[in-house]
Amino acid sequence: MSDFSDELRPAEPQAPTILAAERSRSNIGVEQLSQHLLSRGGFLERQSKILRVIENRPIFSKKNQLNLARPDRYQLSLARSKELRRLAVQHGWNQDDYRVAQYLVGEVSPYAIHNSMFITSIREQCNPEQMKHWLPLAENWEIIGAYSQTELGHGSNVRGIETTATWNNETKDFTIHSPTLTAAKWWNGSLGRTANHAIVIAQLLLPENGKLRSYGPHQFIVQIRDMKTNRPFDGIVIGDIGTKFGYSFMDNGYMLFKNFKVPHAALLSKYTGVSLDGKYIQPKNQAIVYGSMTFIRASIIMDSRLVLARACTVAVRYLSIRRQFADRDVGGPELSVLDYPTVQVRILPLLAATYALHYTGEAMFKLYWDTRADIEQKGDLSRLAELHAASSGLKACCTLLVADGSETCRRALGGHGFGGGSGLIPLVTDHLDKPTVEGDSWMISQQTAAYLIKRMTAAVSGKCSEPIDTQFATYLRTKQQQQSRHYDIYNNEADILAAFQDRVSHLAHKAYESRIVAKKSWTELMIDLHRLAIAHSESILIENFYNAAFGNQAPSPSIDTSTRAVMQDLFRLFALTTIDAKSTEFVLSGALDTEKLTILTTRVQQLMKAIRPHAVRLVDAWAIPDYLLDSALGKEDGDVYNALWKKAHLENPLNLEVFNPDFRSEEIVMGEGEQRARERMERLALGVEGHEQREGGKAKL
């Protein structure tokens, strides 16, 4: 609609001009740096290719999605996911193409669990016969599967799940049953409305000597809905669990069984099984499965760097553009908000963290593939424990960093950060589950600590075998010789790394003394153990970043010398701000003396000043397309205010209606009358109940 706002422009200076000037202040080669960060597997070319296909198709438009009712939000994501699969067929996309398409759409598809956990379970847990039957059906999406493990009453403690699968020797089949309400499967993605099959995790019960004996949780593949009607079979109750903090596009589901029969072949039997006469077949070595969980955790780190990079892209671009207040001492025009140290200190360390996450993500992938090769080619499992410990701790540390960091970026944007135009609403809400899923971050950190205590025990007894053992042995030697271990963190980057490693060694030794020597209870030690795991993870982040920024090997793909110099400042900033947040641990470990800390903030401010001119190019290098960003504040061209205006004035459905503000009338939409308004409002408030009243029927659950 045309009105006088069409003629108005934002006040000078124009935002795109500011952003262009910001870019001209730095000589970082953005394209080169993008290649350095993102060229693996041809990611950048793939991203461009896919973007061209999807970004202008109407159903992939993101402009209205925050306005939608939750049921509609699911429907739209279902429609998009189906369209993506059709496009994949049409354009001959491979798995990587498809994954990038999903990344750009920016939501987790109702088919996501089918594509990951369901198909992975078939690949990794099926015997050859099962594989031959199920894999083509799943890969061709002839069937759609969910992964049903977590229950209403049990999440992290998988051994505690209540669903049972009882072998019937007469009928040669299993009965799947939910003995209680807390046995209800819960949270299972794609299960709520989409899937017609599921991998169901249930306690395997075999009759032995007239009693049932439990063999613990096992995987069963079960058809749960009719292929024609998509309604659940008798003996199964399924549904979607309802609204969530984010993830409104996904149908996380619940499911109960009442004596539901499945055939003998339903038990996935690559490593284990039940013979037709009801005897349990002991599992073979499942190390490789153990490995695949670490792969998921390594992937979470790699994904998380791009999540934080999105938040930083929005924050750095908008805060460079936004002006507020003149300098208190010298006056003049209003300053760029990113010139305030109180804003820099919230954003620039996070920008540095995106790089830290990157190099550790790369290192974890390498460790994963090396370990896997060792296992497959040499049957060598020796690095598996290290890999598992590192990936657990890093998952905890990195997901917390990214969840908190995204919200820190959002808040630093001031008022506009609270608005839909920030683009950070889905970013924050859809990723706040990450510290919880795939192992709660406060719980799996205990696994890392257990590993470190074990290694310290080995080091104490002089039996070194794993990489970290050497670090521990050195620490013990220095400690014994009462050598000074105060490091020069301001002038020597190798000392920074040493300080982080000493902190880990110190905490590991304390944990060893409490647990192994003084035999304290594990539960009592948990807080210290969590800190130890985070310290270890931060040390890994520092080590990999140090190697990239200061290592002897030239960075590959290469970056020029001046870009590497900025990278070195990012390393220093990440390291010093991490030290600042946990300074007492460094002091108590003997790595730093207190006096050193007095100039920490000064040094951090110097580094931020040095990095500041490069900030826009450093986020540009992450190559996040505007379509993915979906942010008026973070647009690549910087045209912030026109974009915010357009979103509010031309794309807001609430502005389509005029309302009656007179409290004496029950009328809501002007002219609709009181009776109609009253009925509408009660239906909105009561939901399903209101729906039943309106339809005069029962809900079709």
Place this chain on the structure above:
Amino acid sequence: MSDFSDELRPAEPQAPTILAAERSRSNIGVEQLSQHLLSRGGFLERQSKILRVIENRPIFSKKNQLNLARPDRYQLSLARSKELRRLAVQHGWNQDDYRVAQYLVGEVSPYAIHNSMFITSIREQCNPEQMKHWLPLAENWEIIGAYSQTELGHGSNVRGIETTATWNNETKDFTIHSPTLTAAKWWNGSLGRTANHAIVIAQLLLPENGKLRSYGPHQFIVQIRDMKTNRPFDGIVIGDIGTKFGYSFMDNGYMLFKNFKVPHAALLSKYTGVSLDGKYIQPKNQAIVYGSMTFIRASIIMDSRLVLARACTVAVRYLSIRRQFADRDVGGPELSVLDYPTVQVRILPLLAATYALHYTGEAMFKLYWDTRADIEQKGDLSRLAELHAASSGLKACCTLLVADGSETCRRALGGHGFGGGSGLIPLVTDHLDKPTVEGDSWMISQQTAAYLIKRMTAAVSGKCSEPIDTQFATYLRTKQQQQSRHYDIYNNEADILAAFQDRVSHLAHKAYESRIVAKKSWTELMIDLHRLAIAHSESILIENFYNAAFGNQAPSPSIDTSTRAVMQDLFRLFALTTIDAKSTEFVLSGALDTEKLTILTTRVQQLMKAIRPHAVRLVDAWAIPDYLLDSALGKEDGDVYNALWKKAHLENPLNLEVFNPDFRSEEIVMGEGEQRARERMERLALGVEGHEQREGGKAKL
């Protein structure tokens, strides 16, 4: 709908039994403690009275609200707010009753700004004639007003707003105009769809010597919409700004003016004005207005304690009930999750913080009323600066504490914390704006620091006049005499308070040296100044909590000795965990030596162990009704799993439809056909644009 799930119960032990057992482990008198915390102004009786009226009326049902499309969410809150006003008339509710009703409904009404800022402006800024005209209209809701200050381009820096109001000497009126797009009013609550009037803040321009001279921002009362049609007048463009992180119930609006004329009487003229011949009338002392901003900030602290109490209520009840994993060393049944120190350390300090916030909120109200009485009765403005500094810093400190704390509670709930049944989704999202609104928390902290530097300067020159000056003078004397100031924080609570005060004095002295002696730039010092303000605010929280827990005066209303003992442990826990988070500042200030910190975690764990049995009763005392909590996890009776089940299985509208998961078909709802699905999905994706296409017309903006 009836199915086999009706017969199922959660596994033993039943959650209500667990919660009852939790309550029986403590002898805290919940009712007495509730009275102690909440009896001021008859709050508890009022809450019961109002609750009975609203909780069973259909439109106040909360069960469906997270499912709603954003436009519907606004409509429902408009309907509720109108109904609340009708109930207020019908039941003769006063302002306090009405406020409690709004608190229980748990959303901010589209009339909230009318009731607060709009009416307050009329009361405080109108001359008698204006008051006589506008106040009755506003109080009777004959007109509905918004408060239009913030603009697209300017928030915190009010002096930078671009909207102009130019005096026309010929026509004796003002022209309100938006010269740019960034001059658009933005964020203004109630403006988007509801209000027909607004207080508009504009730069007052008077013609002088053939030029326009600016007198800075002034308030104008302006009718913006037609009273019959509720459509904006010509020369005004208004609308709702769109989706937000929370607050979907509120129509935050934008507004542009094109040479819009308002009469001479539109300028609110109690303290200032323009004569009919265009001369500016200099403002009288506005100190009392300055005071009313501090009142809003004090109220934010009082409100925030109940926000955090809600999060803690959910967390403590659910985490007491939830069981996960047996003890690693001794086995046995699964432990209550709240028995894990890693969970306690996230929740119990926040529970302690609700009490800390309470006593400081009370103290701030007292300081506000005392100061106001001083001003009104004696014209004594001497405590105003202290009040302003305290309320600014505390607003910053407490809103950050509560925003982070609520999210910490949510995450500690594991998977169920991410679901709608937690009740924490609106709590977290609707309050994450608090660190930003009414003065960004990273900005207003600078005001507190400026005050403290001023006071330190006075103390250095031996001129003490305000309460904190004595503290500073003592610090300076001790420093000069090089006396040891290491405090015994584990055995002497007065020492805890002294340690917090020393930290403030130390940081204030450093700031004084940098700013006053070394004349460093303000901007360079901002990070240190923010830390100083937070340190001061934490010191105030500690002081008030200390006085309540250890002061010589008996608590009023009274609490029994054993409850006071628990309160003392809460004080210690709050103090020690606050020290833990900023330990280096305490060490560098000389208040603590590093060695003291080695046993900090041990001591914190002892305190948590002592508080743990009382946790449920300590949250019960906040008397948050189930209706307000709207949480399956936090229900007073503890019946968590049945409540979660009911919400998912019986109240989820997504479960009313059956979907077609076959990717080869564009059909979404089973049986609707591809054509209809395609059209529906495009409309959902495109929003307003899709709407226009469907209606064949233009949006009515």
